[in-house]
Amino acid sequence: MSTVTASGSLPRYIAVRLMLVIPMMWVLLTMVFVLLRIAPGDPVSAAVGDKLSEDALDARRAALGLDRPLIVQYLDYLGDVCRLDFGTTISNGRPVLDIIANQGGATLTLTLGAFLFALVVGLPLGRLAGRRRDSALDAGIRIFGIVTYAAPIFWVGLMLVLFVVRFVPSWPTYDIATAETKYLVPDRTGILLLDAALDNDWVGVRDVLQHHVLPCFTLGLLICGVIIRLVRVNVIQSLKGDYVEAARARGIPERRVVRFHAFRNALVPVVTVIGLQFALTLSGAILTERTFNWPGLGTELVAYVTARDYVAVQGLVTFFAIAVVLVSLIVDIVNALIDPRVRY
Amino acid sequence: MTSVPGDPSQPREVVLEAEDLRVWYGTERGPVRAVDRVSFDVRRGEILGLVGESGCGKSTLGRGLLGLLPDGAARDGALRFEGQDMLSMRPRDQYAMRGARLGMIFQEPLTRLNPLMRVSDHFTETLRAHEQGLSGAEVERRSLEALRVMGIPPTRYRAYPHEFSGGMRQRIMIALTLVLRPAFVVADEPTTALDVLVEAQIVRTLHDLRATYETAMLLITHNLGIVAEACDRVAVMYAGRIVEIGEAREVFARPRHSYTRELLRSTITLSTEGLEFIGGSPPDLSEPPPGCSFHPRCPDAMQICATRAPRARITDAGSRVSCWAADIADGAPVAADLSAEDRSPLTTEEVLVADEA
Numbered sequence: 001m002s003t004v005t006a007s008g009s010l011p012r013y014i015a016v017r018l019m020l021v022i023p024m025m026w027v028l029l030t031m032v033f034v035l036l037r038i039a040p041g042d043p044v045s046a047a048v049g050d051k052l053s054e055d056a057l058d059a060r061r062a063a064l065g066l067d068r069p070l071i072v073q074y075l076d077y078l079g080d081v082c083r084l085d086f087g088t089t090i091s092n093g094r095p096v097l098d099i100i101a102n103q104g105g106a107t108l109t110l111t112l113g114a115f116l117f118a119l120v121v122g123l124p125l126g127r128l129a130g131r132r133r134d135s136a137l138d139a140g141i142r143i144f145g146i147v148t149y150a151a152p153i154f155w156v157g158l159m160l161v162l163f164v165v166r167f168v169p170s171w172p173t174y175d176i177a178t179a180e181t182k183y184l185v186p187d188r189t190g191i192l193l194l195d196a197a198l199d200n201d202w203v204g205v206r207d208v209l210q211h212h213v214l215p216c217f218t219l220g221l222l223i224c225g226v227i228i229r230l231v232r233v234n235v236i237q238s239l240k241g242d243y244v245e246a247a248r249a250r251g252i253p254e255r256r257v258v259r260f261h262a263f264r265n266a267l268v269p270v271v272t273v274i275g276l277q278f279a280l281t282l283s284g285a286i287l288t289e290r291t292f293n294w295p296g297l298g299t300e301l302v303a304y305v306t307a308r309d310y311v312a313v314q315g316l317v318t319f320f321a322i323a324v325v326l327v328s329l330i331v332d333i334v335n336a337l338i339d340p341r342v343r344y
Numbered sequence: 345m346t347s348v349p350g351d352p353s354q355p356r357e358v359v360l361e362a363e364d365l366r367v368w369y370g371t372e373r374g375p376v377r378a379v380d381r382v383s384f385d386v387r388r389g390e391i392l393g394l395v396g397e398s399g400c401g402k403s404t405l406g407r408g409l410l411g412l413l414p415d416g417a418a419r420d421g422a423l424r425f426e427g428q429d430m431l432s433m434r435p436r437d438q439y440a441m442r443g444a445r446l447g448m449i450f451q452e453p454l455t456r457l458n459p460l461m462r463v464s465d466h467f468t469e470t471l472r473a474h475e476q477g478l479s480g481a482e483v484e485r486r487s488l489e490a491l492r493v494m495g496i497p498p499t500r501y502r503a504y505p506h507e508f509s510g511g512m513r514q515r516i517m518i519a520l521t522l523v524l525r526p527a528f529v530v531a532d533e534p535t536t537a538l539d540v541l542v543e544a545q546i547v548r549t550l551h552d553l554r555a556t557y558e559t560a561m562l563l564i565t566h567n568l569g570i571v572a573e574a575c576d577r578v579a580v581m582y583a584g585r586i587v588e589i590g591e592a593r594e595v596f597a598r599p600r601h602s603y604t605r606e607l608l609r610s611t612i613t614l615s616t617e618g619l620e621f622i623g624g625s626p627p628d629l630s631e632p633p634p635g636c637s638f639h640p641r642c643p644d645a646m647q648i649c650a651t652r653a654p655r656a657r658i659t660d661a662g663s664r665v666s667c668w669a670a671d672i673a674d675g676a677p678v679a680a681d682l683s684a685e686d687r688s689p690l691t692t693e694e695v696l697v698a699d700e701a
Binding site for chain 1: 404412442444448450452469470473474521
């Protein structure tokens with residue numbers, strides 16, 4: 001009997017998991033396609049209906065391929081996505097990929113910053129609450145968790161802005177950077193923070209980071225509430241675990257028991273749910289971007305929905321779907337790294 | 345007192361000694377006396393079996409000896425381990441003794457190892473928790489030695505717990521408990537979750553440990569066959585008390601307490617023709633019945649049993665037993681004071697009334 005028998009190895013797990021991306025992606029893309037088709041109204045007349053004649057509208061539909069059978073449109077859509085072609089917007093003729101390249105960076109740094117904040121605050125607080133179960137501290141942390149999860153983002157954002165404007169008037173409350181920074185930093189990666197750093201423009205980096213504080217805090221609070229409650233419950237659960245009692249019976253110091261036995265085991269379900277929370281973060285990002293006038297994909301998406309530009313909406317939603325699939329892939333791999341039982 | 349390993353005729357030094365030890369839990373309905381004035385000792389290299397029904401306080405006693413009790417539980421009486429008073433010891437010091445001097449083997453081997461840690465990590469963590477600055481090579485040498493004694497090949501040292509069968513995991517748990525050579529180990533139903541063949545292996549292993557490590561052991565079980573196989577002495581527990589304790593052979597051959605006798609009768613063997621059982625269930629320990637707590641279920645119950653608790657008495661065979669019926673049968677001096685009314689059998693109705701009281 002070798003060490004690795006019934007259960008597979010980590011590389012095998014990652015390979016199988018990578019292959020599973022294909023059916024996942026297919027299901028998601030199909031859903032995006034179907035949902036946009038069953039929405040009432042004709043996209044072309046909805047977008048530019050009252051401005052053009054019937055013939056011109058037909059010509060538009062033909063140009064977009066909307067007069068073809070649904071199955072052809074569907075296969076065409078899948079083929080385009082496979083070639084990373086998300087289409088060109090109807091309303092202003094921009095390739096969706098350009099929008100993603102230009103605005104995606106702002107959304108990326110916003111969500112990453114929010115997640116970072118949520119993890120740094122949520123994990124220790126959740127662990128503390130779980131360890132000191134039913135104490136006043138626990139009650140306080142739980143209330144904090146519920147309130148931050150339940151409070152609407154736009155409200156929290158607006159309140160924050162009001163407070164900051166009142167007490168720290170010089171602190172930036174909207175946009176990703178000052179006009180000066182945006183003008184001075186050359187575009188290389190599409191991620192402003194990275195560009196500023198690459199350009200050795202530390203004043204710019206500082207400026208961009210300052211702009212991130214409020215939006216990341218607002219969005220982070222939302223995720224943080226979920227993480228706190230989840231970590232707390234799982235720490236309580238795993239502290240009751242048989243291996244925890246066994247570790248105490250072996251005289252392992254309590255600090256180590258909590259960290260290496262209880263907390264690590266509690267993280268397994270937490271990581272899974274954090275992955276699922278990513279979708280929530282994206283929808284939260286849309287609201288946060290609107291609140292803080294953030295030049296990201298959420299702002300763009302809202303603008304195109306308002307313009308009833310279905311190609312742009314389809315392209316952006318497709319991109320969000322791909323992002324969710326990739327994050328769930330990363331989450332599953334992280335889970336496999338933590339838990340040796342997660343293997344195919 | 346000197347010890348002569350391997351020679352059971354010589355008395356060896358007492359490792360652990362409990363005197364009127366009590367353990368209780370605070371509950372909403374009041375304190376529950378899970379262990380009530382229990383006295384016994386365990387000598388070096390000796391295995392003391394602890395038997396009784398579920399809910400009679402066996403596991404609580406085992407955990408109480410190590411101080412592994414949940415919040416809201418308390419101990420009093422006296423508990424001495426290697427001459428040290430365990431009850432007045434600082435919790436820190438007692439914590440440090442666990443693993444190093446006092447060990448515990450649990451019932452469910454499948455869930456007792458941390459699923460995220462390799463077997464090697466469990467050993468490293470345990471050894472380093474008690475002996476700081478141990479080199480990696482030394483950790484590995486000692487771990488592999490402990491595993492070898494338990495029949496786990498060194499090639500599996502870096503495997504994860506889920507890659508082992510239940511029996512192997514229990515042997516790993518035992519190796520992990522013994523790697524620091526504790527002087528006293530509580531084994532809480534170590535074979536209950538395992539099949540019979542593995543059970544026999546584990547029992548044999550535990551039995552052999554006396555020769556290898558001279559470990560003193562409290563073996564908690566409800567399998568009387570294991571006691572007969574592996575234990576030197578046996579303690580029978582009912583409703584938080586030790587009702588009979590003595591040499592395993594003596595207790596099995598000539599049980600003095602009615603409960604011991606009924607328990608032995610309930611054992612299923614090949615010659616069993618009808619299933620025997622003890623009617624009723626163990627009493628609620630927050631409100632134990634007056635007198636002898638077994639009297640509501642005892643076939644030999646007398647009037648005296650419902651009112652006065654029997655005193656512990658040392659029999660001619662060296663056992664200690666607390667039972668009025670045994671006192672009368674053995675012609676003990678206390679029995680002479682009992683009136684005819686005291687000796688008249690308790691009727692079922694009275695038992696029911698007493699049970700509800």
